Amino acid sequence: MIGKLFDLLGIYITALVLILLGMLISDEFLTAQNQLSILNAIALLGMTSVGMTFITYSGNMADLSIPSIMAFSGIMAVAFLSLGLIPALLIGLISGMAIGAMNGWVVGRFNANPILWTLAVSFFMEGFMRFTWSNNQVYPDVPGTAGDSFVGLFRLKVGPVPLIVIVMFLLFCAGHVVLTWTRFGAMTRLVGSSRQASWVSGVRVRRIILLNFLLASFCASVAGMFITSMNKLGVFYLGKGYDFKSVTAVVLGGVMLSGGKGNMLGVLGGVLVMGLLSNILTFMGVNTFQQDIVTGSIFITVVGLHQLRLRSQGRDHA
Amino acid sequence: MKADPDNVLRMEGMTKAFHSTLAVDHVDFHVRAGEIHALMGENGAGKSTLMKILAGAFHDYGGRIFIQGREIHLHSPIEAKLHGIGMVFQELSLAHPISIMENILVGRLPRHFGIFLDQKALFREAKRCLEQVGLDLDPSIPVSAISQHEAQLVEIAKVLGNLPCILVLDEPTSALSTQEVKRLFDILLQLKRAGLSIIYISHHLHEVFEIADRVTVLRDGKNMGTWNVKDVTPDHVVQKMVGQSIQDFHTEKKKPGNILLSAKDLTRWGFFHRISFQLRKGEILGVAGLSGAGRTELARSICGLDPLDAGSLLLDGEKLDHASCAAKADKGLLYLTEDRKNNGLFLRLPVSQNLLSTLLARGNRALGKGAVQETLKALDVVCSSSEAEAGTLSGGNQQKVLLGKCLLCKPKVLVLDEPSRGVDIQAKYRIHEAILDLAEKGASVLLLSSDLPELSRLSHRILVMRNGHKTCEMEKGGFQEAEILLAMNREAGP
Numbered sequence: 001m002i003g004k005l006f007d008l009l010g011i012y013i014t015a016l017v018l019i020l021l022g023m024l025i026s027d028e029f030l031t032a033q034n035q036l037s038i039l040n041a042i043a044l045l046g047m048t049s050v051g052m053t054f055i056t057y058s059g060n061m062a063d064l065s066i067p068s069i070m071a072f073s074g075i076m077a078v079a080f081l082s083l084g085l086i087p088a089l090l091i092g093l094i095s096g097m098a099i100g101a102m103n104g105w106v107v108g109r110f111n112a113n114p115i116l117w118t119l120a121v122s123f124f125m126e127g128f129m130r131f132t133w134s135n136n137q138v139y140p141d142v143p144g145t146a147g148d149s150f151v152g153l154f155r156l157k158v159g160p161v162p163l164i165v166i167v168m169f170l171l172f173c174a175g176h177v178v179l180t181w182t183r184f185g186a187m188t189r190l191v192g193s194s195r196q197a198s199w200v201s202g203v204r205v206r207r208i209i210l211l212n213f214l215l216a217s218f219c220a221s222v223a224g225m226f227i228t229s230m231n232k233l234g235v236f237y238l239g240k241g242y243d244f245k246s247v248t249a250v251v252l253g254g255v256m257l258s259g260g261k262g263n264m265l266g267v268l269g270g271v272l273v274m275g276l277l278s279n280i281l282t283f284m285g286v287n288t289f290q291q292d293i294v295t296g297s298i299f300i301t302v303v304g305l306h307q308l309r310l311r312s313q314g315r316d317h318a
Numbered sequence: 319m320k321a322d323p324d325n326v327l328r329m330e331g332m333t334k335a336f337h338s339t340l341a342v343d344h345v346d347f348h349v350r351a352g353e354i355h356a357l358m359g360e361n362g363a364g365k366s367t368l369m370k371i372l373a374g375a376f377h378d379y380g381g382r383i384f385i386q387g388r389e390i391h392l393h394s395p396i397e398a399k400l401h402g403i404g405m406v407f408q409e410l411s412l413a414h415p416i417s418i419m420e421n422i423l424v425g426r427l428p429r430h431f432g433i434f435l436d437q438k439a440l441f442r443e444a445k446r447c448l449e450q451v452g453l454d455l456d457p458s459i460p461v462s463a464i465s466q467h468e469a470q471l472v473e474i475a476k477v478l479g480n481l482p483c484i485l486v487l488d489e490p491t492s493a494l495s496t497q498e499v500k501r502l503f504d505i506l507l508q509l510k511r512a513g514l515s516i517i518y519i520s521h522h523l524h525e526v527f528e529i530a531d532r533v534t535v536l537r538d539g540k541n542m543g544t545w546n547v548k549d550v551t552p553d554h555v556v557q558k559m560v561g562q563s564i565q566d567f568h569t570e571k572k573k574p575g576n577i578l579l580s581a582k583d584l585t586r587w588g589f590f591h592r593i594s595f596q597l598r599k600g601e602i603l604g605v606a607g608l609s610g611a612g613r614t615e616l617a618r619s620i621c622g623l624d625p626l627d628a629g630s631l632l633l634d635g636e637k638l639d640h641a642s643c644a645a646k647a648d649k650g651l652l653y654l655t656e657d658r659k660n661n662g663l664f665l666r667l668p669v670s671q672n673l674l675s676t677l678l679a680r681g682n683r684a685l686g687k688g689a690v691q692e693t694l695k696a697l698d699v700v701c702s703s704s705e706a707e708a709g710t711l712s713g714g715n716q717q718k719v720l721l722g723k724c725l726l727c728k729p730k731v732l733v734l735d736e737p738s739r740g741v742d743i744q745a746k747y748r749i750h751e752a753i754l755d756l757a758e759k760g761a762s763v764l765l766l767s768s769d770l771p772e773l774s775r776l777s778h779r780i781l782v783m784r785n786g787h788k789t790c791e792m793e794k795g796g797f798q799e800a801e802i803l804l805a806m807n808r809e810a811g812p
Contacts, residue, residue: 183678183681186671186678187679190664190667190671190678190679193664194660194661194663194664194665197661197664197675198675199623199661200623200643200653200655201647201675201723202643202644202646202647202648202652202676202679202680203675203679204642204679260664260666260667
């Protein structure tokens with residue numbers, strides 16, 4: 001029990017250490033403005049990570065089609081802006097979730113390798129989007145449509161807090177409730193721990209997997225709306241990198257890559273750590289490409305450490 | 319330490335702890351040259367852990383190991399292999415899709431110019447290894463094409479190929495039929511005559527008394543003594559294993575009620591054909607058959623894990639031929655798998671969640687900790703707490719958890735596939751009691767087992783299968799094991 005608490009605390013202790021480090025590096029670090037900008041910067045990653053948690057937790061490792069879901073839902077929303085803002089957003093969400101439903105169905109029904117399948121889907125979707133929109137970008141700010149309010153979504157604030165930060169926290173709360181307190185969450189844990197054993201125990205495995213992919217695509221679609229709004233254009237390459245960054249946050253947050261173990265609060269910690277780290281590195285003058293190197297290294301280190309720990313307990317086979 | 323020609327292997331003061339529990343506690347264990355040394359003990363007594371140390375699975379054991387008088391340190395499986403220790407585990411380590419010869423010679427494949435596989439030498443060498451264990455197989459066919467029994471012998475051939483001085487066999491007969499066991503014993507005796515030392519782990523007393531020269535008993539991680547088999551009686555050994563004498567087992571069977579499950583002409587092409595039977599309320603129907611008779615396949619199809627090609631299955635008058643596993647479980651038809659590690663238990667989840675898993679999938683969340691504790695108590699599960707990971711439990715206790723998981727759902731029909739395979743005598747006793755109790759309460763049980771005493775003790779009737787066909791159904795009354803055995807080997811009647 002104490003070990004469990006420490007697992008969860010570990011990531012928050014890391015976050016605390018990073019905050020102290022940030023305070024040492026720059027006086028501006030602890031200003032409200034900088035803190036808000038960190039939250040702002042991690043909001044999208046937070047949303048996709050909530051979705052990715054469901055994938056990893058259910059034993060499907062990672063959904064690599066998350067970037068293409070983000071891009072596609074955004075493009076679709078922009079394309080239908082003439083219908084008004086709300087219908088356009090709904091259409092965006094539904095199109096993104098359609099991809100998730102397909103992923104979940106195929107992985108559940110045919111036992112497809114989730115990594116390879118979603119990789120193929122993302123490749124397909126990139127081609128599909130480039131072909132359908134003739135390799136062009138679509139712009140929402142056409143006068144006389146709901147474009148202005150769409151572009152404003154990303155910049156909307158409730159009091160001092162940006163809407164996207166609120167949405168991220170709402171998704172985390174909802175995700176936490178679903179994962180820990182519902183029957184669906186408990187069944188997901190069973191499926192994530194052993195798909196075979198849950199099937200033999202009479203769990204409707206296909207349905208659970210489908211729902212998990214659907215949830216992931218929902219989160220990715222919401223993030224897709226915002227990223228499109230942020231860029232003021234819809235195009236196939238939006239969301240690039242969010243697949244890997246999300247898995248890193250999820251793993252950093254203590255969700256086991258083989259599934260069945262972890263916690264949404266831990267993932268929130270993982271996302272925070274990644275945001276803090278990136279912020280501090282920026283203060284130190286480290287550029288984006290170098291930051292990617294750091295992200296990759298973190299992933300390798302965390303997974304490696306985890307494996308070492310399992311081995312020391314003699315459980316690396318499990 | 320001076321050289322000791324008599325003992326090939328000396329393990330002195332072996333100790334290994336998991337977390338805070340001592341799995342092996344200062345055990346001395348000696349094996350002489352050219353003997354078959356049986357290692358006995360209940361589940362969790364430390365046999366497997368002791369042998370895993372010998373296999374080089376741990377790097378943090380205490381104690382000293384001498385092979386032929388020389389002290390060695392075993393920290394990896396490769397070191398163990400180099401020191402002449404050959405392990406044949408309960409779960410075979412063969413790669414099923416590739417050929418027998420590649421399996422046997424893996425790690426030392428003969429090559430031309432160091433790169434290209436020398437197919438001819440490979441074939442020849444594999445053939446030679448197979449002959450050692452009395453197998454006349456084409457070494458180029460894949461392992462997936464041979465039977466469990468043959469795979470076991472192939473595994474032994476593979477280990478012998480590394481020229482070990484000590485061969486360890488962990489429950490080698492658990493999946494074998496009686497004749498296959500006999501054949502295995504002949505080979506073991508032959509190997510012994512050739513000077514090999516064999517450590518033989520088994521739960522079966524009669525096997526040990528048939529084949530072993532000496533027997534060592536472990537209990538709770540401690541060595542209870544080593545004896546010449548000639549000098550002790552089975553009762554004595556059992557006494558040492560359990561620490562107390564076991565009660566005699568007798569069963570009072572109630573008369574079964576109405577028909578609950580009726581199967582007609584169940585067929586899955588290539589696996590089993592036209593199997594019909596009826597199962598009454600409160601009845602235990604045993605299913606006997608050699609390995610490969612199609613019992614497990616029948617059970618899996620009945621429970622919806624595999625398809626049924628033809629025939630009809632009625633539960634309480636409701637047609638369930640093509641329902642999914644989950645739908646059948648909803649109706650109260652549950653399956654207890656023979657393969658608890660891969661598709662029975664969630665090894666990484668706590669015992670409590672394992673117990674509640676099937677129930678949870680039925681939508682019932684009302685039962686909680688109380689029910690878990692009750693089940694653990696009723697089945698005498700030994701675990702540090704209900705939150706311990708299921709994978710840390712010993713085999714017998716895992717099997718009890720697996721059964722408990724089904725019992726918590728209050729099944730109408732429970733299909734048990736080898737419910738007590740490889741568990742110690744007391745766990746078996748508990749499991750049997752639970753099965754009888756379940757039937758007493760009005761559930762029907764389909765009991766698949768290779769353990770004939772178990773079948774004859776528990777069943778009201780016994781259905782005998784051979785080669786995917788039903789050969790006969792034996793009615794109530796004292797079954798003679800010999801009679802069942804004969805039926806299992808008989809050709810299907812007209």
